[in-house]
Amino acid sequence: MAAAAGPATLPAVVEELLSEMAAAVRDGAPISDEHLLSLKFVFGSSAIQALDLADRQSITLISSPSGRCIYQVLGSSGKTYMCLASCHYCSCPAFAFSVLQTGDNLLCKHLLAVYLSQAMRTCQQLSVSDKQLTDMLLIERTQEA
Known part of the structure; x- marks a missing residue:
């Protein structure tokens, strides 16, 4: 019997x-x-790297009127990554390798920075339309391909 699907937890x-x-x-x-x-x-x-990102206020919570939200993290290399805190996901290569593929880490530095910025109240906030949020996600997916 399958377990009930709920929010992913740390x-x-x-x-x-x-x-x-x-x-x-x-x-x-x-x-x-x-x-x-x-x-x-x-x-x-x-x-240390995640604390630095949070201290530099490199994390932005982007929300839309429908209630959907994503976190955008400006990485130390200058590249922007999309994080979904609700399911502990980040679009960076380190997440794909060290979290998903090898299981060596619980989180990447970007996702940890999201959680730290929430705790430290350093997260920037941006409201966009539902279409803008969808477009942002589509652009991110196109860049990953």
Whole structure:
């Protein structure tokens, strides 16, 4: 019997870590060294790179009137990647290889940066029409092909 399809979840330890970081930011406290060390332990060097992307405010939440949304991440190389937080997906090659193909990582740095920018409240926001959002996704798909 197949399991009920629901939103994809991260491992509990990652969910808890991001939740604690978000709570600290909400309370006006800095992110603790313990949280930063935990990020480094779980995600390795990707944690540093993702924190840098979040600090540089390289993440934009793009939403449309229908409620659809995607995250656009300006990578350190200057290339833009599309991330879907609801299903833990990123359009970058590292995600395809190290997350999907080999399973060596839980997330790529871009997707981790999305979650960190949510927790740290550094995410830019942009509202577009449904057609504009569809066009953005089609352009991304064409560039991947």
